[in-house]
Structures are given as structure tokens and as C-alpha cells.
Amino acid sequence: MAKMVGLSEELRLLDGMARDFALNELVQGREERDHYPFAPPCEDVLARAHQVGFFSLLLPEELGGAAEPVQALCLVLEEVCREDASLGGAVFTVALAQELLARAGAVEKLEQIYSRTVSVRDALLAFPSFHNPGDTQPNLAAERHKDGYRLSGGVDYVVLGNIAGKAVLPAKSGDRPGYSLFLVDLQAEGLEGSEPVLSLGLHACPAVDLRLSGVEGELVGEEGKGPDYFEAAVDRLSVAAAAASCGVMKGSFSTALDYARQRIQGGRKIVNWSEVRMILSSMAVKAKVAEMLVREAARAVDGKEPGWRLASRAAALQVQEEATELTCDGIQILGGNGYMQDYGQEKRFRDAKQLQSLMGMVPLRRLRYIRRIVDGESPWA
Amino acid sequence: MLRKSDSSLLLREFPDFTDTMHSLVAMEKMPRGVVDECREAVALARRFNRTVARNYALELDRRTQEDPTYLPWELVEEANRWGFFTMWIPKLFGGKGWSLTSIAPFVEELASECLAITNLIGVHYFGFSILVATWNIRLIDQISREVVEGEKTGKPCLVSGAVTEPEAGTDAEEVELLARAKVRCHARRVEGGYVVNGRKIFISNGHLSTWHILIAYEDLERPDESMIAFAVKNGTPGFSFGRMEKKMGQKGCPASELVFEDCFIPEENMLVAASRLEEMKLLSRAARRMKRGPRELSMQLIDFVVSATRPGVGAMGAGVARGALELALQFARETVVDGRPLVNHEWVQCLLAEMYMNAALARLSYMEANYANSMYGMARLLGFKPLYYYHRAMPTSVFDRLMPAANRLDAVTSAYRLLVMGGQSEEEERLASGWASLAKVAGTDLGVKNCQLALELMGQAGLRHDRRAEKCLRDAKLLQIYEGTNQLNRLNVFKCLVAPAAPEARAFED
Ligand SMILES: Cc1cc2nc3c(=O)[nH]c(=O)nc-3n(C[C@H](O)[C@H](O)[C@H](O)COP(=O)(O)OP(=O)(O)OC[C@H]3O[C@@H](n4cnc5c(N)ncnc54)[C@H](O)[C@@H]3O)c2cc1C
Numbered sequence: 001m002a003k004m005v006g007l008s009e010e011l012r013l014l015d016g017m018a019r020d021f022a023l024n025e026l027v028q029g030r031e032e033r034d035h036y037p038f039a040p041p042c043e044d045v046l047a048r049a050h051q052v053g054f055f056s057l058l059l060p061e062e063l064g065g066a067a068e069p070v071q072a073l074c075l076v077l078e079e080v081c082r083e084d085a086s087l088g089g090a091v092f093t094v095a096l097a098q099e100l101l102a103r104a105g106a107v108e109k110l111e112q113i114y115s116r117t118v119s120v121r122d123a124l125l126a127f128p129s130f131h132n133p134g135d136t137q138p139n140l141a142a143e144r145h146k147d148g149y150r151l152s153g154g155v156d157y158v159v160l161g162n163i164a165g166k167a168v169l170p171a172k173s174g175d176r177p178g179y180s181l182f183l184v185d186l187q188a189e190g191l192e193g194s195e196p197v198l199s200l201g202l203h204a205c206p207a208v209d210l211r212l213s214g215v216e217g218e219l220v221g222e223e224g225k226g227p228d229y230f231e232a233a234v235d236r237l238s239v240a241a242a243a244a245s246c247g248v249m250k251g252s253f254s255t256a257l258d259y260a261r262q263r264i265q266g267g268r269k270i271v272n273w274s275e276v277r278m279i280l281s282s283m284a285v286k287a288k289v290a291e292m293l294v295r296e297a298a299r300a301v302d303g304k305e306p307g308w309r310l311a312s313r314a315a316a317l318q319v320q321e322e323a324t325e326l327t328c329d330g331i332q333i334l335g336g337n338g339y340m341q342d343y344g345q346e347k348r349f350r351d352a353k354q355l356q357s358l359m360g361m362v363p364l365r366r367l368r369y370i371r372r373i374v375d376g377e378s379p380w381a
Numbered sequence: 382m383l384r385k386s387d388s389s390l391l392l393r394e395f396p397d398f399t400d401t402m403h404s405l406v407a408m409e410k411m412p413r414g415v416v417d418e419c420r421e422a423v424a425l426a427r428r429f430n431r432t433v434a435r436n437y438a439l440e441l442d443r444r445t446q447e448d449p450t451y452l453p454w455e456l457v458e459e460a461n462r463w464g465f466f467t468m469w470i471p472k473l474f475g476g477k478g479w480s481l482t483s484i485a486p487f488v489e490e491l492a493s494e495c496l497a498i499t500n501l502i503g504v505h506y507f508g509f510s511i512l513v514a515t516w517n518i519r520l521i522d523q524i525s526r527e528v529v530e531g532e533k534t535g536k537p538c539l540v541s542g543a544v545t546e547p548e549a550g551t552d553a554e555e556v557e558l559l560a561r562a563k564v565r566c567h568a569r570r571v572e573g574g575y576v577v578n579g580r581k582i583f584i585s586n587g588h589l590s591t592w593h594i595l596i597a598y599e600d601l602e603r604p605d606e607s608m609i610a611f612a613v614k615n616g617t618p619g620f621s622f623g624r625m626e627k628k629m630g631q632k633g634c635p636a637s638e639l640v641f642e643d644c645f646i647p648e649e650n651m652l653v654a655a656s657r658l659e660e661m662k663l664l665s666r667a668a669r670r671m672k673r674g675p676r677e678l679s680m681q682l683i684d685f686v687v688s689a690t691r692p693g694v695g696a697m698g699a700g701v702a703r704g705a706l707e708l709a710l711q712f713a714r715e716t717v718v719d720g721r722p723l724v725n726h727e728w729v730q731c732l733l734a735e736m737y738m739n740a741a742l743a744r745l746s747y748m749e750a751n752y753a754n755s756m757y758g759m760a761r762l763l764g765f766k767p768l769y770y771y772h773r774a775m776p777t778s779v780f781d782r783l784m785p786a787a788n789r790l791d792a793v794t795s796a797y798r799l800l801v802m803g804g805q806s807e808e809e810e811r812l813a814s815g816w817a818s819l820a821k822v823a824g825t826d827l828g829v830k831n832c833q834l835a836l837e838l839m840g841q842a843g844l845r846h847d848r849r850a851e852k853c854l855r856d857a858k859l860l861q862i863y864e865g866t867n868q869l870n871r872l873n874v875f876k877c878l879v880a881p882a883a884p885e886a887r888a889f890e891d
Contacts, residue, residue: 128841131840136717136718246521336583346858354834
């Protein structure tokens with residue numbers, strides 16, 4: 001497997017395990033799980049993902065984690081998202097919330113959470129992962145109260161907000177610019193969740209709108225420093241978001257190729273029409289380039305190579321966009337069948353578009369990217 | 382200055398002037414009343430959107446996500462009350478007789494609010510177009526009058542069009558492909574009619590329709606030469622509904638399977654048969670005049686239909702492109718970034734301008750195709766000025782007194798066939814069909830593009846069902862697939878509009 005060249009034995013094993021997991025646990029029942037919120041949440045799949053350690057890949061060993069590099073998270077996300085990106089959305093959200101705590105130096109909070117993790121609920125951390133809280137003014141306000149803080153207002157689209165134990169939430173505190181991050185117990189008094197949000201994609205990665213009135217929140221890191229932690233987390237995890245999209249691309253391409261090899265129109269297998277080959281070729285090239293980008297950027301991130309931050313962000317912007325185009329073709333190759341839920345392609349189209357919005361609006365992420373370069377950060381050595 | 386002969390030689394060079402300037406030519410031919418009708422149609426659609434679709438579209442989509450077998454009868458009844466199912470049925474057949482040119486702007490308007498609702502209304506005219514393309518006046522009249530009756534009684538009577546089969550989709554849309562297709566819907570001629578066996582899939586409105594215009598084949602080895610069309614009514618023994626598809630979008634409009642098991646269809650419900658040119662005397666005269674054999678006749682039938690309906694799909698693309706723009710604009714007005722409303726950021730202004738241009742380009746394409754179809758397509762007679770004004774001025778009741786009896790006469794059918802089928806040249810067929818495909822591809826690709834742009838701009842808000850934009854994207858993707866995938870339509874653009882400049886080229890052979 002060419003893709004494995006340059007990976008350590010450990011990562012190779014992890015990749016194989018993730019692939020097996022995806023094939024054994026995710027293919028079956030994908031359509032039913034996607035029926036959420038009109039069907040029960042897929043807690044069993046989350047529990048099994050927890051058992052194999054997908055929610056603690058980056059955590060230090062002393063917290064029960066695998067202390068893996070970002071490359072490991074990328075491999076797992078890619079394999080998982082090939083079959084069902086909903087689980088990928090959950091794994092990514094938890095990793096992002098953990099990363100935010102880590103960037104804020106809130107190791108003791110991570111310890112508190114993971115030292116007593118028994119159920120999957122304890123291991124899950126919720127976060128509004130399709131939003132950069134710095135893009136718009138937060139609707140949540142934090143007020144000092146004795147030693148702590150009380151939060152009031154709302155946060156929309158908190159991913160895992162109805163099934164996680166705790167959430168990391170952005171709130172405006174005092175009259176400081178920016179926002180602060182708070183750790184909130186999702187069972188706390190005064191916290192109200194909406195009905196699950198019905199979304200474009202990642203249906204089985206549930207989200208809710210939260211309304212808080214005087215809910216206790218533990219400040220994470222320093223007040224007003226939320227944007228710094230968030231941008232640092234984006235630097236590191238953008239490549240993981242790219243990996244998720246790359247997985248969706250590979251899944252879409254494989255399904256399209258298999259179908260084109262079987263479907264006959266105009267007296268021949270459609271794979272033999274040169275226009276169909278052109279589309280398949282464009283898909284194959286995009287998926288391969290995405291894989292190379294993700295691998296290279298993840299290596300740069302883990303090795304802290306010069307320009308790694310922008311490499312990570314560039315990979316996400318590029319791969320996510322290509323994934324939306326590729327999955328559109330992925331439906332097209334299957335014609336009418338591609339538009340139906342039975343073939344998994346329409347789900348990949350929705351998931352790819354949803355994944356594109358991870359960690360904020362695309363154009364604003366593009367503007368941030370160039371602003372950093374204009375301000376002097378070099379994208380390469 | 383140029384001599385006339387030089388000028389006409391130059392204008393015939395690729396691309397031929399008449400191939401590209403339909404609106405210019407149409408302007409002088411088109412009755413002025415058509416413009417008024419377009420205005421009225423758009424205004425009516427806007428009112429429908431404000432009073433019905435806007436409140437209902439999301440609820441319908443959500444309900445059908447929950448239960449993919451949900452049938453939106455209340456919507457069918459509402460559209461029936463608004464008179465939408467008879468608006469474009471000619472007065473000769475009891476309908477309201479609006480000019481066909483006005484249907485596309487109407488469709489665009491509806492589509493800017495909800496593509497599922499648009500399809501549910503529009504696809505009735507897809508079924509109706511296949512019916513009309515056969516020029517079997519007796520059956521057109523009978524079915525049209527049932528639709529009109531359904532409006533009066535409040536019991537909607539819709540028409541579906543059934544072409545696609547499990548193993549034949551793209552196949553079924555071009556005779557070159559059809560010649561090699563694995564079609565399975567077989568019609569065997571028996572005494573007094575035909576026995577049909579086979580299945581049709583993805584039939585929009587199948588479960589909601591009363592009449593189904595069915596395409597079958599008498600010889601499965603030579604489907605291109607043995608195409609046959611029937612009108613099948615619900616309740617016909619041997620005909621039943623199969624599954625309903627679980628679609629990604631346009632959920633409010635069902636896609637059904639139609640099952641035919643030893644289904645006997647009487648001769649009087651046979652619309653036209655390519656193999657029976659000789660028997661259908663005047664049709665055969667028309668065909669002879671045009672040097673059309675069974676295969677060419679099949680292609681003409683297909684082209685009659687798609688030349689009328691593909692611009693409609695392009696209009697749906699234009700509509701959803703506009704809908705996406707409107708949602709993005711609203712978001713940009715209400716969202717503050719860096720202390721300023723998004724709409725005041727330069728890059729957003731360029732993005733919104735691009736979205737506006739996409740919608741406008743889609744509209745230009747479908748209107749151009751619309752003009753081509755109104756001049757060269759199957760309903761061009763109705764655009765002929767004296768006929769148009771006569772048709773418009775006469776109350777339907779006058780036609781109702783005269784036409785039903787006349788429409789039952791075989792001679793009337795024959796005369797129409799001679800006029801319309803025999804009257805269309807290959808050049809005209811090529812232009813109407815080529816432009817219809819062009820408009821379909823352009824409009825639908827631009828529609829999908831705008832939905833994608835809207836979602837990118839709206840970020841998290843765009844992903845939520847309650848903000849509408851995600852539904853636009855799910856709905857729009859279907860436009861690139863039905864009425865021939867955009868690949869098939871590109872090939873048709875090549876065949877009709879590019880290949881004349883390369884006489885050695887052969888389409889669909891690869
Ligand atoms: C929701 C929905 C509603 C529909 N409504 C109706 C309806 O009301 N009535 C009706 O009759 N049909 C209807 N259709 C069917 C629709 O017209 C077909 O799906 C469409 O024609 C494509 O056919 P297919 O799905 O069999 O795809 P296929 O023909 O199998 O195509 C698969 C892929 O191969 C490509 N391909 C095939 N042949 C060639 C070639 N020669 N060259 C290059 N590429 C090629 C196609 O472009 C496509 O990408 C509907 C479809 C859907 C999904």
C-alpha cells in the first residue's frame with residue numbers, strides 16, 4: 001500500500017484497525033443512523049469508537065490517551081469518513097475541544113474529565129465546531145460570581161451537545177475584546193437544549209442549540225484569550241479536518257468506480273464511455289492529491305516544520321473544496337441512483353459540504369489565511 | 382457594404398446566425414400578449430410563494446425526511462385550487478390556454494422558493510408534454526378534460542411521464558443509445574390492444590397522478606424502432622405502484638416505481654407507435670414528407686418533449702440560483718463581522734454580484750431556449766399570431782361547445798400530425814433540442830453553484846434546515862440528473878449545435 005510508505009509501524013497498525021472498524025462497524029446501518037433525529041441516536045457506535053480509543057487519540061498517556069501525533073488522528077478520520085463521516089464529526093469535535101483545553105493550558109481540567117471517565121458520555125466533549133466564535137459576536141455572556149462564572153444567553157449548533165458530558169463554550173466576559181472559553185457541565189441546572197438540529201449532513205453527529213441562564217462555567221485558560229486558543233487549535237487540527245474530507249472523497253470515488261464498472265448504458269459499461277472516464281479521472285486525481293496534501297501537512301504539523309501552521313490550514317481549505325466537487329460527481333456517476341439514500345453517495349455529498357464549514361465560514365478562513373501571510377508569516381521555509 | 386449573398390454566406394459560417402439569435406428572431410414573430418402573460422404568471426407565482434410555499438416548504442421537507450413515503454395530497458389540492466394544473470393546457474382541450482412561453486418564468490419564480498413544490502407542479506406538464514408530443518388529439522382531449530374536471534370538482538387529476546427503467550436511463554433519451562439499450566418494458570400487440578410487462582422507476586408524481594403516459598417498446602431487440610406510447614389510468618388491471626424512492630432532496634415530490642404485469646391496454650389508449658407508421662396514414666404521409674422512418678419518428682417524439690421540458694429544468698436552475706442568492710443576501714445583511722454588516726465587505730459584494738450574474742445567465746439561457754422551442758418545437762402553431770389571438774380572445778366555453786366532438790375525429794389527429802410532425806424540419810428539431818440541452822446544463826450547473834456559494838458564505842447557519850439554504854442545495858443537485866444527466870445533455874449540445882461544423886463527427890459512438 002503506497003499510502004503507508006513513511007509511516008511508523010504503530011501508525012500502520014492504527015490505520016489498519018481504523019479501516020477494519022469502519023468496514024465492520026460503520027457500513028452496516030449507515031442509512032438508519034443517518035435517519036437521526038427521526039431515529040434514536042447511535043450511542044452504540046459511539047461507545048464502540050470510545051472502546052477502541054478514537055476519542056482519546058491525542059490525549060497524553062497519563063490521561064488514558066494514546067499520545068498519538070496528529071497524523072494518527074488524520075488516519076483514523078480518513079478511514080472512518082470513508083464509510084460514515086458522522087462518526088468522523090464526533091471524533092473531530094472531541095479532539096477539537098480537547099485541543100482547546102490543551103492550548104489554554106487547562107491540563108488539570110482534562111485530568112478532571114478523563115481521570116474518571118467511565119462511560120462514553122464522559123469521554124465526549126461538545127463544542128460548536130462549525131463556527132469560529134471570533135467571526136461574530138458570541139451570544140453567551142459570562143458574569144463573575146463569587147469565585148466562578150455564571151453564563152447566560154445562547155450558543156447555537158453545539159455539536160454533541162445532547163449526548164456529551166461537558167461542553168467547551170465561548171462567551172463574552174466583561175468588556176474585554178474577544179471571548180473566553182468555559183467548561184460547562186451539560187447536566188447543569190439552568191441549561192436547556194433545543195430539539196436536535198436538523199442539518200445538511202453528518203446527521204448521526206447530533207447537535208443542539210443551548211440556552212443558558214446562570215449556568216456555572218469554569219474558565220478555561222485566561223479571560224479574553226479564547227481567540228488565541230481557538231486559532232492555535234485551528235492551526236493544528238485543520239489538517240485533521242482535511243483528512244475527514246479526504247476520507248469522504250475516497251469513499252465517494254470507490255463507490256462511483258464500482259458502480260461504473262457494473263452499470264450498462266448504451267450497450268456498454270458506463271466506465272467505458274470516455275466522458276465517464278474523464279469524470280472518474282478527475283475524481284481520482286482529486287482524491288490522490290488530497291491524500292498527499294493531508295499526509296504532507298500532517299507530517300509538517302507533527303514535525304513543527306517551518307510553515308506548518310499555514311500548511312495545515314491550506315490543506316483544509318483546498319481538500320474541503322475539492323471534496324464538495326468530487327462528491328457532486330460521485331452522485332452524478334450513479335445517475336438517479338446516486339441521488340437516492342440506498343447508495344451512500346448522496347450522504348457523502350451532504351457530509352462533504354457540511355465538513356467544509358468546520359471551524360468557521362470558508363471565505364473568512366480564506367481571508368485569515370492571506371492576512372497571516374500579508375502580516376509576515378511565511379507559508380514555507 | 383456587403384452584398385446580400387455575401388452576407389448570407391458569412392452568416393451561415395459557424396456558428397450560424399440563426400443558431401444563436403433566437404430572441405432576435407422571436408421578437409418579431411411573438412405576439413405581444415405573451416409578454417403580459419409572462420408578467421401575470423410571475424406575479425401569480427409570487428403570490429403563491431408568499432401565501433403557500435414559503436410557510437409550507439420546510440415543513441413538507443422535514444415531514445418527508447421523517448417519513449419518505451409521505452404523500453403531500455394537501456399540496457396537490459392547493460395547487461389544483463390555484464388552477465396550476467390546467468393553466469398551460471390549450472383552450473382547445475378545455476384548459477386555460479396560457480402561452481407556453483410563460484411557463485418557464487413561472488417555474489423560475491416557484492423554484493426560487495422551493496424546488497420540490499415546483500417539480501410537483503411542473504412535472505405534471507412533463508407528462509402532459511409526452512401526451513401532446515404524440516399528437517393523438519382524441520386522447521389529449523380526453524385526458525385534458527379530466528384534468529379540467531379535477532380542478533372543478535377539487536379532485537386533482539395529474540399526469541405523470543414514465544420513460545426511465547431500472548436498466549435504462551440515459552439509454553432511453555437518444556435513439557442512438559436506445560438501439561443498444563437493455564430496455565425491459567415490453568408491449569405485445571394482442572387483439573384489441575396490447576399487453577405490457579415491465580417496470581418504470583423514478584417516476585415523479587407517480588403515486589399522485591391519475592394518468593401515466595407510458596413509453597414502452599414492441600421489440601426489445603430494436604427499441605429504437607419500436608417505441609410505443611400509451612395512456613394508462615389508475616385502476617387498469619395489471620398496473621400497480623411499487624416503491625417510493627428515498628431521495629436526498631426535492632422530497633416533497635415523490636419518485637415512484639410503476640409496475641406492469643400482464644397489463645392489458647386497449648387500442649384506444651395507445652397514443653402512437655413508431656412501428657405503425659404505415660397504418661397511421663397521415664402520420665405516414667407526414668413522415669414520408671420528412672423522410673422519417675420509425676427511428677427518426679421516435680427521436681422526434683423525444684425531441685418534441687425534451688425541447689419543451691429541458692428549458693423548464695433550466696428555469697428551475699435559475700430559480701434555485703436566485704433563491705440561494707436571496708438567502709445569502711439576507712444573511713449578509715443581518716450578520717456583523719469585524720464590526721460591519723457582511724454586506725458592506727467588498728468581497729461579499731463581489732460574491733453576491735457573481736450569484737446574481739449566475740441567476741441571470743441561467744435565465745438568459747432558458748429564455749433563449751424557450752424562444753427556440755416556441756418557434757421550432759411542437760407547440761409552435763399556438764404561437765402563430767392570428768391563432769394566438771383567436772385562442773386568447775375566445776372564452777373556453779366556446780371551444781368547449783365545438784372542440785370535444787371534433788377532437789374525437791381521427792382526421793383531426795391526422796391533420797395535426799401532418800402539420801406539426803410533418804411541418805418540423807430536421808434543422809428546427811436540431812435547434813430546439815440543442816438549445817434546450819444548453820439551457821438545461823447551464824441553468825442547473827449555475828443553480829448548484831449558487832447553492833454551494835450560499836452555503837460557504839453562511840457557514841454554520843447554512844447547514845441548518847431551518848435556514849433553508851441546505852435544502853436548496855439538496856434539491857438543486859437533482860436538476861443535474863433528471864431530464865437527461867448533464868453529460869447526456871452536453872452530448873446533445875454537441876450533436877445539435879457543434880457537430881454541424883464537423884460533418885465527420887459521430888455522436889454517441891465514442
Ligand atoms: C428524483 C428523480 C425523478 C425523476 N423523474 C422522472 C420522471 O418523472 N420520468 C422519467 O421517465 N424519468 C424520471 N427520472 C429519471 C431520470 O431522467 C434519469 O435518472 C436520468 O435520465 C439518468 O438515468 P439513470 O439514472 O439511469 O443514470 P444512467 O443512465 O445509469 O447514468 C449513469 C451515469 O453514466 C453516464 N452516462 C450514461 N451513458 C452515457 C454516455 N453514453 N456517455 C456519457 N455518459 C453516460 C450518465 O451521465 C451518468 O453520469 C427521474 C430521476 C430522478 C432521480
